[in-house]
Amino acid sequence: MTMSRTPFHLAWFISKGYGPKAWRMPWGGPNPHAWVKPDLFINLTQALERACFDYVMIEDSSNIPYTYRNSHDVYVRYACDSPKLDPSVLAPFLIQATSRIGVITTLSTTEYNPFLLARLTNALDHVSDGRSGWNVVTGSNDGGAQNFGLERQFPHDERYEMADEYVELVCKLWESWEPDAMVIDQAAEVFADPAKVHPVHHEGRYFRSRGPLSAPRAPQGRPVICQAGGSARGRSFAARWAETIIAKAGSVAAMKSFRDDVRARAAGFGRDPDQIKVLFQITPIVDAFDDVAQERRKAIAREALTHAEFHLASLSRLTGIDFSKFDLDEVLPDLKSNGHQTIAAACSGKTPRQLLEGSLSLKDIDPTGTPDRVAHVMSEIIEEVGGDGFLFTYPELTRRYITEIADGLAPALQKLGVHRKAYRHGMLRDHLLEY
Numbered sequence: 001m002t003m004s005r006t007p008f009h010l011a012w013f014i015s016k017g018y019g020p021k022a023w024r025m026p027w028g029g030p031n032p033h034a035w036v037k038p039d040l041f042i043n044l045t046q047a048l049e050r051a052c053f054d055y056v057m058i059e060d061s062s063n064i065p066y067t068y069r070n071s072h073d074v075y076v077r078y079a080c081d082s083p084k085l086d087p088s089v090l091a092p093f094l095i096q097a098t099s100r101i102g103v104i105t106t107l108s109t110t111e112y113n114p115f116l117l118a119r120l121t122n123a124l125d126h127v128s129d130g131r132s133g134w135n136v137v138t139g140s141n142d143g144g145a146q147n148f149g150l151e152r153q154f155p156h157d158e159r160y161e162m163a164d165e166y167v168e169l170v171c172k173l174w175e176s177w178e179p180d181a182m183v184i185d186q187a188a189e190v191f192a193d194p195a196k197v198h199p200v201h202h203e204g205r206y207f208r209s210r211g212p213l214s215a216p217r218a219p220q221g222r223p224v225i226c227q228a229g230g231s232a233r234g235r236s237f238a239a240r241w242a243e244t245i246i247a248k249a250g251s252v253a254a255m256k257s258f259r260d261d262v263r264a265r266a267a268g269f270g271r272d273p274d275q276i277k278v279l280f281q282i283t284p285i286v287d288a289f290d291d292v293a294q295e296r297r298k299a300i301a302r303e304a305l306t307h308a309e310f311h312l313a314s315l316s317r318l319t320g321i322d323f324s325k326f327d328l329d330e331v332l333p334d335l336k337s338n339g340h341q342t343i344a345a346a347c348s349g350k351t352p353r354q355l356l357e358g359s360l361s362l363k364d365i366d367p368t369g370t371p372d373r374v375a376h377v378m379s380e381i382i383e384e385v386g387g388d389g390f391l392f393t394y395p396e397l398t399r400r401y402i403t404e405i406a407d408g409l410a411p412a413l414q415k416l417g418v419h420r421k422a423y424r425h426g427m428l429r430d431h432l433l434e435y
């Protein structure tokens with residue numbers, strides 16, 4: 001008798017956005033200058049569609065950071081968290097090259113005007129036949145805010161107050177054309193029914209917009225909303241709006257308590273928690289033999305230590321805290337951040353060296369080994385957590401890694417009966433609600 005296992009969702013996080021990948025590593029490809037072209041990301045998305053993933057998500061931030069040593073030197077020299085091309089230019093290429101997989105684009109509520117964002121995301125949903133999503137971020141780095149004329153980021157919790165009103169307005173604009181407003185009746189010479197297109201007249205605390213949106217309702221109506229709030233305020237924002245929540249957790253227990261918490265918060269907003277899919281970041285290392293995979297995992301930790309500046313600069317950007325002022329073996333104090341509070345909290349009480357060694361690993365989870373072994377580990381985690389899936393991420397993305405996951409691990413998950421073997425639907429929301 002075979003045990004029936006819970007099926008789960010798989011998605012991919014294009015960490016460090018539409019930027020250079022593995023440019024100084026083996027398997028980075030024959031032409032490092034080609035990073036400005038969409039090809040690697042098209043290959044990725046096609047491979048993930050072959051493997052029946054739910055979606056690919058393009059990370060973004062729009063500044064050259066200077067948090068580490070109050071200088072942009074490390075960031076520019078090593079291509080650390082920058083440069084990044086605009087993700088909304090990449091998304092249509094990924095959509096055009098595929099037909100089923102979802103494509104989620106990160107766009108910041110402090111950087112985009114809400115009308116502009118509603119229009120852009122509506123257009124992406126039209127051209128993708130309902131496969132698009134928006135990763136709602138509020139921004140975190142002061143350097144980013146300064147590019148948009150602010151002195152620094154708004155205070156952390158106020159950013160989410162603003163984002164609540166922002167998303168409310170965007171939803172009104174998305175829905176300002178009734179679903180059947182566009183009739184295109186050639187005989188009657190009616191393109192769209194004026195009675196079914198409504199101004200929104202939004203007059204809020206932070207935003208104003210007359211509406212209606214200058215485009216008809218998109219196939220999904222509301223493109224899928226994705227969010228990653230980790231703080232208490234961020235979680236309640238995600239619980240109110242998100243249909244898929246992406247999260248980083250350091251242990252199985254932390255995954256379970258995060259998921260339980262956002263589900264309870266969602267129920268508090270009158271939502272059905274089963275309509276929210278919480279996906280946890282994971283970076284499996286798979287190879288033909290367990291010991292080869294283990295050796296690769298150790299080599300990654302060693303690499304992090306030999307490029308300490310690179311990794312510490314990245315942490316500095318995320319938290320807004322300059323990690324150059326700490327000794328490698330100094331136990332970090334209780335860190336306070338106006339940026340990514342969850343990451344700052346996770347660093348507190350550890351030494352920078354420990355952070356570097358553990359950068360891609362999780363405390364009690366070891367997704368390292370043959371595809372079959374890793375598939376079992378992932379399935380066991382989901383059994384314990386209760387759902388809903390994983391968000392793959394590998395910052396130094398290569399075609400080798402893509403193949404290992406899409407053609408190695410995904411088939412092992414399918415064999416185990418925890419991952420779909422074929423798409424049943426055409427739109428992103430339907431993939432998410434399939435189980």
Ligand SMILES: Cc1cc2nc3c(=O)[nH]c(=O)nc-3n(C[C@H](O)[C@H](O)[C@H](O)COP(=O)(O)O)c2cc1C
Nearest residue numbers: 059060106137228229230231234246247248340341
């Ligand atoms: C998997 C994951 C992906 C994220 N992607 C982005 C991103 O693309 N751009 C961004 O500005 N922030 C991104 N964030 C940061 C979140 O939006 C959020 O600010 C962070 O998780 C901290 O939570 P908090 O804002 O509630 O403190 C990401 C976070 C996680 C965990």
